[in-house]
Amino acid sequence: MIKRYRVSSIQKIWDEENRIQKWWEVELEVIKAWNILGVVPQNDLDIIIKKVNLSLSRMLEIEKETKHDVVAFTRMISESLNEEAKWIHLGITSTDVVDTAQNLQIKESSLIVLESLNALSLTIFNLAIKHKKTLIMGRSHGIYGEPTSLGLKFLLWHAELSRQIKRVTLAFEDVCVTKVSGSMGNFANLEVEVENIVAKNLQMPVDLISTQVSQRDRLASLFLSFANLASTFEKIATEIRLYQRSEVKEILEGFSINQKGSSSMPHKKNPISSENISGLSRMIKSYVIPALENNVLWHERDISHSSNERIMLPDVFNLITYISNRLNSVLINIVVDEKQMLKNIQLANNVFYSQPILTEAIKHSNNKREEIYDLIQKASLVALQENKDFIEVIKTYDISKFISEDKMKEILTLDYFLRKVDEIYLRYNEQK
Structure with a gap:
């Protein structure tokens, strides 16, 4: 590294x-x-x-x-x-020592990784609580959809990271075993009890059946779980990068007093940490292929796995911990511009009320869905193309024959899009 x-x-x-x-x-x-x-x-x-x-x-x-x-x-x-x-070395082979010792290193490293991930998880959960009722424009395909809760976005990340932590923890448990079974894994030159005693003292369970090596499907599972975790890191980092764009400016990385964004353009403030996280996450994912191929060894063993593991294992533990710590720092110092988020919502000219109107019109009229949908779509296109308020435009389409004025007033409020947030949080906290 x-x-x-x-x-x-x-x-x-x-x-x-x-x-x-x-x-x-x-x-x-x-x-x-x-x-x-x-x-x-x-x-x-x-x-x-x-x-x-x-x-x-x-x-x-x-x-x-x-x-x-x-x-x-x-x-x-x-x-x-x-x-x-x-x-010294009575009845055992090199990999009895090397694999078991390596698993001890993985076990030690796992404590540091999990501590870092748990700290990151707490930071994300705190943001979810803080921004529970903070409005942000939801987007699908990069296009404005409907306003939603920024807190729900953080809660989503928390839920995903929680699943990743479970996967990584299980992978650690799978890898961290004691292998002292001799040259062919058949205990020909030592007693099974030797492995049992060593395992008890090292506080790692025995590898119930092995060859000259502990099988590399175990390590492949660890690298796969790390790659999956890295995809979550990159997902969060990419989201921040998208929000920090000049034309969006809703969520930004913190920028220290003497920090510089460019060697030539003094005005620049770039999401460098998120970009760094994206790049390093790709490195972690790239280790999956050699890790999987390492499981295919000749007969009882060969050492084709050894060379790349000497590189990959220290690297992946450094990278996972480094990224987790750096992402945690980014989120602790994140800048949420609520005024800009509201401004962007207003730029949509209220077209995001199209679905609430559609839903209520369907529920309270006898007209066909297609008829109502097409009418609302026409109104929304006019509002977008002519830069007009969708609510004012829709009134000219005689929407009253589908939905009452009182119902319109009830749904034409930004709070409409937050009305189930408390229920979602309650369900999440009860079941997580």
Whole structure:
């Protein structure tokens, strides 16, 4: 991950020093399990715990000769020991260590990711409460539809993010397993109880059946859930970008005192954070293909997955956390221009009352829907093309034969479009 988008807490989990520390944690738990089973003497275990010193530089030096990182790791450890070194890596294979340790890193990272997502979720929910009765023009196909509640938009994002958090949480649970089953996954050279003991001590359930590796459908599921989450990030960011356009100006990113929008045009205020989020979200989605292809390994394993996972896993955890934090900051500092939103509503010349009039006219007259629809459509076209008030235009079409004047007064108010908002919020809060 390039420095610009690193999250320090995530970076520490995935740096080389912590990686070999996690390898040693797994190795040591295996030795302890052998000790419990009466294979490794207590005295030897005590010496191993006391004497082993991890040295990344020494490991890398050995790896130049061995061309194998785990062999270099075990030999680096053994250099600290004497005869008790024979218990290092007993009965297990490289990926028993690597996969289990990697899952420990994922488990640690998951706590940071979920904390960030929960903070973002709270910010969005607070906006939903604050803007429950704030009117904004609803749009479909980019075209004015009817006014709606801005709070409902935020509540929609909150609901979607809540679903994404559930999916990501389940994916974490699926990935974070203990795999200590030996070279072919058949426990030929160790006891099943070794894996059970290690799993209990690491607080990760056992991978009930594996080969030389923990199967990559687990990681594919995680990357798929991250990609889905990224689509939500980009959806929100894109919405902000659309609202910040000069001809709209309804919702804008906050702009700090000394911030600059352009190197050449001093007047510019650009939605740079939302654009950044959009771009990085696309990177996360791009990892889905290699993650899926990693599940197709030769027989009990090959290492075609290893190279790209070394890149993708640190990157995706950095990016997910970075984007979540940045989006949270954007929404905390978001500028909602209610006057501009009302102004844009007024620009529609009240044509958005076409459906309320249509609905009530159908309910209170015996005329065919098509007849009423066509009449209202004609009036709306006149209002739009001639820049006239739709309400005044519709009166000239003898709408009274379809709908009473009292009913017209009842529905021709902006509050009409907010009349069910309280009920929607209540239903949401009762069921979420």
